[in-house]
Amino acid sequence: MRQPPEDPGDEKIEIGEPSKHAAGVPAVLSALRHGVREMGPVRTARTLVHINQERGFDCMGCAWPDPGKRHHAEFCENGAKAVAEEATRFRADRDFFAQWSVEDIARNSDFWIGKRGRLTEPMYLAPGATHYAPISWDDAYGLIADELAALDSPDEATFYTSGRTSNEAAFAYQAFVRAFGTNNLPDCSNMCHESSGSALNRTVGIGKGSVTLEDIEQADLLVIVGQNPGTNHPRMLSSLETAKQAGAKIVSINPLREAGLSRFDNPQTVKGMLGRGTKLADLHLPIRINGDMALFGAVNRRLLERDAIDHAFIANHCGGFNELRAHLLRGDEPDVTAATGLSIEDVEAFTQLVVDSKRTIVCWAMGLTQHRNSVATIQEIVNTILLRGMIGKPGAGLCPVRGHSNVQGDRTMGIWEKPTEAFLDRMETALGFPQPREHGHDVVESIQAMLTGEIKVFIAMGGNFLSAAPDTNATAEALQRCRLTVHVATKPNRSHVTTGHHALLLPTLGRTEKDFRNGNEQRVSVEDSMSAVHASRGRLAPASKHLRSEVAIVCDLAERVLGDRVPVPWRDWSNDYGLIRNAIEAAIPGFDDFDARLSDGFVLPSPPRDEVRFTTPSGRAELTVNHFVPVAVPEGRLLLQTLRSHDQYNTTIYGLNDRYRGIKSGRRVVLLHPDDIRAFGVVEGAIVDLISEDSRGVERRSDRYRVVEYDTPRGCAAAYYPETNALVPLDSVAEESGTPTSKSVVIRIEPSA
Ligand SMILES: Nc1nc2c(c(=O)[nH]1)N[C@H]1C(S)=C(S)[C@@H](COP(=O)(O)OP(=O)(O)OC[C@H]3O[C@@H](n4cnc5c(=O)[nH]c(N)nc54)[C@H](O)[C@@H]3O)O[C@H]1N2
Ligand SMILES: Nc1nc2c(c(=O)[nH]1)N[C@H]1C(S)=C(S)[C@@H](COP(=O)(O)OP(=O)(O)OC[C@H]3O[C@@H](n4cnc5c(=O)[nH]c(N)nc54)[C@H](O)[C@@H]3O)O[C@H]1N2
Numbered sequence: 001m002r003q004p005p006e007d008p009g010d011e012k013i014e015i016g017e018p019s020k021h022a023a024g025v026p027a028v029l030s031a032l033r034h035g036v037r038e039m040g041p042v043r044t045a046r047t048l049v050h051i052n053q054e055r056g057f058d059c060m061g062c063a064w065p066d067p068g069k070r071h072h073a074e075f076c077e078n079g080a081k082a083v084a085e086e087a088t089r090f091r092a093d094r095d096f097f098a099q100w101s102v103e104d105i106a107r108n109s110d111f112w113i114g115k116r117g118r119l120t121e122p123m124y125l126a127p128g129a130t131h132y133a134p135i136s137w138d139d140a141y142g143l144i145a146d147e148l149a150a151l152d153s154p155d156e157a158t159f160y161t162s163g164r165t166s167n168e169a170a171f172a173y174q175a176f177v178r179a180f181g182t183n184n185l186p187d188c189s190n191m192c193h194e195s196s197g198s199a200l201n202r203t204v205g206i207g208k209g210s211v212t213l214e215d216i217e218q219a220d221l222l223v224i225v226g227q228n229p230g231t232n233h234p235r236m237l238s239s240l241e242t243a244k245q246a247g248a249k250i251v252s253i254n255p256l257r258e259a260g261l262s263r264f265d266n267p268q269t270v271k272g273m274l275g276r277g278t279k280l281a282d283l284h285l286p287i288r289i290n291g292d293m294a295l296f297g298a299v300n301r302r303l304l305e306r307d308a309i310d311h312a313f314i315a316n317h318c319g320g321f322n323e324l325r326a327h328l329l330r331g332d333e334p335d336v337t338a339a340t341g342l343s344i345e346d347v348e349a350f351t352q353l354v355v356d357s358k359r360t361i362v363c364w365a366m367g368l369t370q371h372r373n374s375v376a377t378i379q380e381i382v383n384t385i386l387l388r389g390m391i392g393k394p395g396a397g398l399c400p401v402r403g404h405s406n407v408q409g410d411r412t413m414g415i416w417e418k419p420t421e422a423f424l425d426r427m428e429t430a431l432g433f434p435q436p437r438e439h440g441h442d443v444v445e446s447i448q449a450m451l452t453g454e455i456k457v458f459i460a461m462g463g464n465f466l467s468a469a470p471d472t473n474a475t476a477e478a479l480q481r482c483r484l485t486v487h488v489a490t491k492p493n494r495s496h497v498t499t500g501h502h503a504l505l506l507p508t509l510g511r512t513e514k515d516f517r518n519g520n521e522q523r524v525s526v527e528d529s530m531s532a533v534h535a536s537r538g539r540l541a542p543a544s545k546h547l548r549s550e551v552a553i554v555c556d557l558a559e560r561v562l563g564d565r566v567p568v569p570w571r572d573w574s575n576d577y578g579l580i581r582n583a584i585e586a587a588i589p590g591f592d593d594f595d596a597r598l599s600d601g602f603v604l605p606s607p608p609r610d611e612v613r614f615t616t617p618s619g620r621a622e623l624t625v626n627h628f629v630p631v632a633v634p635e636g637r638l639l640l641q642t643l644r645s646h647d648q649y650n651t652t653i654y655g656l657n658d659r660y661r662g663i664k665s666g667r668r669v670v671l672l673h674p675d676d677i678r679a680f681g682v683v684e685g686a687i688v689d690l691i692s693e694d695s696r697g698v699e700r701r702s703d704r705y706r707v708v709e710y711d712t713p714r715g716c717a718a719a720y721y722p723e724t725n726a727l728v729p730l731d732s733v734a735e736e737s738g739t740p741t742s743k744s745v746v747i748r749i750e751p752s753a
């Protein structure tokens, strides 16, 4: 039997040249290497043909939509790695937990922990115990029910969700949590696109994007801001290529020159595989971290000055125009070159492309959402789109590119600590029990409440709360102060070994696996980044016969905790997911005839996209006045962005290479401008510590990073998440959305001792 890989440590890091194009043969080889290492050759071949096929499973790699006409195998390197990671043959079974104490597991890297393989049965860490030990499902549910019953208030528990959870499991979970009596439903979205949701709800009345895949392919200008699709949404490159071949222009706005935006060798085509590929970005703007609001403000002022705005659209559909015009023409905007690091020529060139375009789409991801002023920044981009009348027509609109494959669906299902009254009213009518009305805690507020002792029980539907959340030391302390911590998970991770007084690990089926309930095969549904809902059905035998589906775990637990307190047929739901879909249909608009329509899939209604209608209080799309306040970076300090390498899925580390950025065999690197390296008195290859400083002067450290000279604006640094999460202060969050500011951390560097 082959052994899972060991972590070679960071001594062997190799630094080479960043790549100037993405995918092609190296992508296929890399995917196969990961597949074979985790699954062996036969399983690799069998599994990869079912990804994103009509009767297969939805890829858990990202939320980018599937094309209507699917390639025989919609090949995507990182999708293949995501699948290999779940369909691995390695097992973290009872022997593993008997051999390794919690403390010993925690001493290893995230890479090592994740590579131990799939969990196989429920495990329990008793108070004071050093090792997890097997426990029956029944006893596990009993323990949770006892702890929940012992609370003085339902608000003393918090229920986290990561974004892989199916619609059916998410709907049942939120019904259970609200029946229990709390809106403490934080989710990964709080750390991800919450800023997009806040900005879009306010301005266009719906917290989702307004484009479809066809729109992307019909656009004549695509602006990709703060996103690295070559790594994080590789299938997006195929759409960009199609748009490009139809004559679209592409602008990339990013402190880094990401390979995926330069040139794409499509692994689906012969031309791509022969390596000529397609040039993607026509204009790259190497913006300073957090300079985006100043850039779009400058563009918007120019649009007004040149009268390059859509008067009819504004008159018919928008509010706030006079205030915005007065604000922008007052001329007290920031010095755009200082704020962005771009030249005036760059700003003019970008403006010209915006003016010339009849169909513009702006796409964005974490480079925009994880700053203090993220909501205002996204609102300024909405201004650009609205001033140009770019909503509700083909090839135009707003496109926040989601991360987790069902993060958008989970929110649609009600995984939200701040549900609207309208949502709760409908839920109350559909499910027949009163809903808690007081808003709950998001991720950061939950951590704060665990630290003060207000929250005593932490339950997670997937994810890796400790490593994903900011301020790792504070978050660890928060979890350790809990009475009970519970994780429903597929594989072990760091959150499982930083526990409350006692802890449970409940192993679940993944998307790739067959799900039989009561002898009947079940399917689930997910919603992608463009609001398309479709079915997902596993194809592999489960990793262990003891695994239960997320739906089953939620329903079993609800039955045990609530008895018959609410009129929900939990047992029936868990045996027939179609019944949950019927309840979803009754409770949530847009899901008419849900179960029947699921086979073909359908797109949820979007008033802005479908009818140029805006469901804001005024009934109009709101232009907003946004004031740019740069992040204060004291002399001798840098702004650090914490980002993903090419070989990871959030906190799951697939491998130790970041091929496109030329980094091999290790992750502890910090990418810096050569002048900044010199200014700190170090040299390339030096080992340094990163120290962040918050507004109160508190310091946080993360040690031993290798300095890499990189093409990034002066004053801007980049290093990988989750290693650097320890540097993000817990209370440093985006205004309004509460998202941790993981892309603008003020740091200094010091040579390591
Ligand atoms: N393979 C793989 N796929 C994934 C994931 C994964 O980890 N691995 N994660 C999934 C998830 S949950 C998400 S949310 C998405 C994340 O997808 P991305 O948002 O692409 O992920 P990041 O690596 O955080 O990249 C942020 C990008 O923003 C740029 N950036 C940083 N700061 C700024 C700024 O101030 N302004 C501008 N204009 N750009 C900036 C960075 O240089 C980088 O290119 O991907 C999803 N897909
Ligand atoms: N510094 C910094 N921090 C960040 C970010 C950043 O850019 N910088 N990005 C943020 C973003 S965008 C996000 S979305 C969050 C991600 O936060 P999370 O969603 O909490 O983290 P993941 O790493 O995606 O979770 C991985 C774990 O999920 C479990 N898992 C995998 N598949 C399944 C499944 O099917 N069911 C269940 N129940 N469990 C499963 C496995 O046990 C695995 O270890 O991190 C955020 N944190």
Ligand SMILES: [Mo]
Residues within 6 Å of the ligand: 188, 191, 192, 193, 402, 403, 404
């Ligand atoms: Mo995300």
